[in-house]
Amino acid sequence: MADVFDKLLSSSAPSFMETGFRPFYQALSARDGEARVRCERVVMAACNDYLGLSGDPRVTGAAARATERYGASCSGSRALCGTLPLHEELEARLAAFLGCEAAIVTTTGFQANLALAPLFGRGDLVFSDMANHASLMDAIRLGWAGKRPYRHSDMAGLERQLVTADPDAGKVIVTDGLFSMEGDLCRLPEISALARRHGARVVVDGAHDIGLLGAHGRGVAEHFGVPDAVDLYTGTFSKCFGSIGGLLAGPAHIIGYLRYTARPLLFSASMTPASVAAALAALDIVEAEPERRTRVLDLAGRLDSGLRALGFDTGSARAVVTPIIPVYIGGAELCARMWEEVLAEGVFTSAVVAPGVPVGRELIRLTLQATHTDEHLAHILGAFAAAGRRLGVIPAVAVGRAATAGPQRDRDAMPVHVR
Template sequence: MADIFDKKPIAVIGEMAETGVSPYYRTAEPNAVMAGCNDYLGLATDPRLIDAATTATARYGTSCSGSRILNGTLPLHEELEARLAAFLGCEAALVTTTGFQANLAVGTLLGPGDAAFSDMANHASLVDGVQLGQGTRFRYRHGDLAHLRRLLAAAAPDAGKLIVTDGMFSMEGDLCPLPGLRELADRYGARLVVDGAHDIGLLGARGSGVAEHFGMPGAVDLLSGTFSKCFGSLGGLLAGPARIVEYLRYSARPVLFSAAMSPASAAAALTALDIIETEPARRERVFDHAERLHNGLRALGFATAPSITPVVPVHIGRSRLCLRMWQALHDAGVHTNAVVTPAVPRGRALIRVTPQATHTDEQITRILDAFAGCGRRLGLVAGRAERAEHDWTPVALARPKLTG
């Protein structure tokens, strides 16, 4: 008789045992440069967010202790939803307890006979949300519009169709091909859902995300997102047509059966939105750092394509080598993210680096120096003399065109 607890260890556990390197569930070192955090704008430690969270906790307590539909709706939630709808150019918005739950709620839209078309590189929460739906699931090759078109063309003409994609992909830093996705959605009668977890607050003149970056207001039918990146808080969001947001408000189980976003998190997110709207130079600072990292790493001989954003993927290849590189960087006082299978395909392990607006120029130098030294010791890059003729192309980032 099989025992369900007799599970085989996943591959990465075996690789960690073989290399003696364990980069996960590690306590952050206080003296290390944090180069593996999604707090792009550096707001998680901003005194204004801390003050807002403290004030909200003193007024409302540490938890709503119930779901939004019953006792968990506060004026903070309603204000945040109204502000988000205006900021994102949508009719309505709904805040959820986490960004993961926002994407799980997307599955509520998929009924029997419907079809979802999902980019293969989508975040796990979007994958799970689609799987929870009742429709048929199709996966198209990452960013491959021709493959997506063939899948859409082969689907039942009378099926309700949903195209789901990340806006800015969190592992390799590239953007979804939004113009082509919108064209295919219109051609085949599909709705387009975009997870803006990493681009809302960062891309576009006002920081409202990937649609603004492409100059396509209204191109996305339903937006999801999180407050754990640019907003320096915790929670999730859904924004789109009022009738669909209302449908999700009363039908999505991740919304109905989860305790509401905490007062502290909601107040912090509101304050972060104020800062995003009034301090665009923070986004410019992030891109300055990212451009320096991209180009400095490429000059060393590392590859960071296809990223054109502040997600800087340093491609290593083999998982074991990636783990050793992570450890070397950690020992040099730089905290990064080791990304191996299943987060990326086998043989495409990478070190993920993300700058913050609050990094100093000296800290960026420290990151680059650590990559140079560790890369040489592990044979990933050549010494200065050997790389004198190394050809590399400066990266053109998806910089926001600031309005003020």
């Protein structure tokens, strides 16, 4: 008789854990673009706090005051005892910020996406980019609608699916705004045009782009100048807002419907007072300090061109380089070794293997923060050059001008070494 625990142990998933490399579940403490890992000080290049707000005293102060006033937890779901005036204030502010009729907040961004499930009804069709976040995929699984996945950003593929779909079916196109692993933007103007032509609704997960993109930080729609392209947003406070929590924003009747049907709202405890207060304080900063967006995007452009000049593959050239920079390595074990070597050079990154990316597309994911300094940037480039050459991932000699002319790692500036 099969034992479910034994079956898990003999599956292929843990084999990666036996390589001796340990890129996952590392205990660390991070702040302002640096971290302590294995007791050493390193550059943090794996954190999604793009605007550098999680340690901002205005954000941490708001969280501390809310904890003092309301306690550490609401200990109940939004529907029952878990709604503070603070939750309502955040929802009103978000709706105004995103130009939507209404918004509702959830305990995590993952839950915000799961809360979409009631929209995917029997007989409907969901068209979903294959690189969408796992939580969107799970929401689609939880719903009853037919699944129509299309290859990443393949607009011709999406159109083919729409053209051949039952014209009477309710249709919804679901996409990440800024893709979390590839670092590229969804092709929102084209998605919107296709949606209009075929009577589909557009749902955008703005987890990575709300707060970051567009003159006011309203995300991809603002970036592309298509404010009406999105019918419903989801998002998170765990990235640009330096807190934790999720959001849905859109027409009042849809948000109202989800309040009473979305199980993550009905059956899970609400965002903590501290998280809500931190998100509100971060929203003030997102609105008041656009220079944080400019700074992190500038850093990203410089890092991307420096890595390319060294010979790394950071994906096809993107019109907008975002603070998520993928460095394609290929092969889970080589990826883990590269992660380890880069850490030995004093930079903490994310190793991304299946199921985060398809097999063969394993990558080191670099993320930047507005609080990174030019010295941090130079250190990251120096670490990648040294590690990449040691492992043969890049040629021994730089392939482009930027690498030779670009910043070199200054060992004295960041005296770190991790083994």
